[in-house]
Amino acid sequence: MTKYLPFVWKNLTRNKLRSLLTCAAVALAIALVCLLMTMPAGLRAIVDTFANNTRISVHNEAGLVYPLPYAYIQKIRALPGVTGAVSWTWFGGVFEIEKGVTFPNFAVEPEHIPVVFDDYEIDPKQLEDFRRYRDGAIVGRATLERNHWKIGDLVTLRGTVFPIDLSFRIVGEIPNQRAPHFWMNREYVDQALRAIGSSLDFLGIVWVRVDDPQRVEPLMREIDAMFANSEAETASETEQAYFKNFFSFLQGLVVVILIVTGLVTLCIVFIAANTASMAVRERVGEIAVLRALGFGKRLVFGMLLAEGMLLSAIGGAGGALLALVLTDLIRSQAALAPQMGPLGNFIVTPTIFVQTLFLALFIGMLSGLVPSFGAARRSVSEALREVV
Amino acid sequence: MPLPLRYSIGSLLARRVRTSLTVGVIALAVLATTLFGGLVSSMKRTLASTGDPRNLIVMRKGATNDGSSAVTLAAFQAIRFFEGVARDAAGQPLASPELVVQPFFRTKSGSARENVLVRGVEAVALQVHSDVSIAEGRMIRASSGEALVGRGVAGRYAGAQLGSELEFGRGSWRVVGIFEAKGSSLESEVWVDARELARDAKRPVPYSGVRLRVAPGADMDALARRIGDDPRYALEATRETEYYAKQADSANTFLLIVVGLAVLAGIGAAFGAINTLYASVQARRAEIGTLRAIGFSRGAVLVAFLLESLALALVGFAAGTLLAAIAGRAVSALLGGIGFAVNTFSTSVIEISVGLGDCLMALALSLAIGIVGGFFPAVRAARLQPVEALRKG
16 A cells, blocks of 8 residues: 555645645644643643542631641541641742732641652652751742742742741752642741741641552541531542542633634534545546556545545644644743643643544545545546546 | 626635535634633623722732732721721721632532632622622621622522522521622622621631722822831732733633634634635636636736635634524533633633624634635736636636
């Protein structure tokens, strides 16, 4: 079959302008599809890459902004089956005032991070620094990149929830492009609050690590039962459920994005089908000659189909590459995207890349199917008579 | 002499399959862009409630919304008596201290929980928020466990209707009224007594922000400066109009995506149209040669082809926007409104509604596709030498 490839290629380059335009149109549309697909993929990735099946989130039953007494974490740590627990307390720090809160920043206990978040693959040396330096901070790669920070930088966050401004030294990173977190030492925040006559005696969320996936369900029930009818009742969820709930408000947007993606895809089908039908119509006589020379129906059909597929495959590859460039450009704009949460990561994963390539190939096939079939099936004598 | 319009239209009708495929491409590009555009402009409309030009919002320095701000009781007591704050008939300052909390609400179906913005207010709030009006029922009374729900909240969550018990936070609240706020995001809020809310949420600082009405004739900027410069409280005062304009900015990321979508899809569709028309010129060489031979000028041929392409684009525009208006409504109805959240992660609910602005954008897009897509083929047609064209045809 490959020996016919030069022939297919020759046919494609015969009308260079048309092939080029079609190719470019397919490329642009595929780039769009790629770009749009990163948005729902970002949401899925949060659940897939961060959520661990042995981590539980425990928070106030009334809402995430409702605090829990700090003593709860000790009670949770004492439960059998719990290998570690760390608390996240929303600090609400702002880096550049005019931009507002652009990344989630939490006060945590550095010594418990390694056990609870061992799957984050943070450098042990950096974790050690985080524990050692009171003003240390560990920052997710997404936030590092967006603000052009690097390890060793000093940054000052202005508190909006607490009336304090704090300076931090970045000692480590969460090596994940989607991680926006900014972790600081809880004790550092507490001491700063004590200096102004206050203190940090509550927490936001407790992340609990369990030794055995089988123990997760019973342990969640146990924790909620332990604090039932107290001043602050808790709600425990698996990490996956937590993220799903947290971002549930984005579901509607995701549906709209998927619809738009579908429309753009359909648009490519139309463009490609149009070209394929033009290419075939012009060559009625030629195809008849080929058939008369002894080329089989299937072969002619295959060659015409291959032509369309090759064209959209090239366009698809170009589009996917364009999407890579575009997403890089978008990500480097710090002002963009923080409000979009995980929809705004704009990362073209290898999966998306390959998926769009296959999509392009499939579209090429689909759009060439009808005209190629028609052309191959046409009676030779009739076609020749019409032309000559 | 120009060619009759009938010629251009007739040419399109002569090649039905190709014409409808090209119209389809343009319509799809328009549909995709308009649908997304309708979503974003709804977002912007919701966020950009104009605010009252006479009002100031006081928050902690650096806070971008009153959900992540804190104002102490002492600070509130001081600034409400600052010079330039308006007074009501009884001589009380028109300063509304507010506490914003986002508890979980259960949706009616019980399947999802969402963060809803609950605003703790005092009676003065209604005087300061001039956009807000009570549509049904009455205003809440202090310390009585009563709640006022926005039009957007009413009916979406379990218990959020007049006379029902609404459960959130630690307690249960009786809904005594429903308010409207000219379609702004305030309508996605629930209002309760500020002190009760602070107790429920165990807030160490009683307020998250203060809204001030500036007295007629007073210098607004001077008052804002005085609040901002006071070293005791580290507060910042912004004009309400400015604050809301900034909130609307957060929809700009989406707007940028819409523009990108329009441009990329538009270029793609234009390429498709160029292809079609080039093929059309190619197929009609003899016809064009004849036209030129019987005396139609180059200009007339050029215009005829441009008109053909514009007609394609306009039909695509009409089909695309019509579909977008229908699809937008259908999608919103199926999903029960589209939720989104800004900064605070409290849910605002909107519908996709395709407005005049979106239609104009789509029209500009289709005209651009039509002109760009038609220009090059039209030039080629106009350049044909009559003798050549006739001979080859």
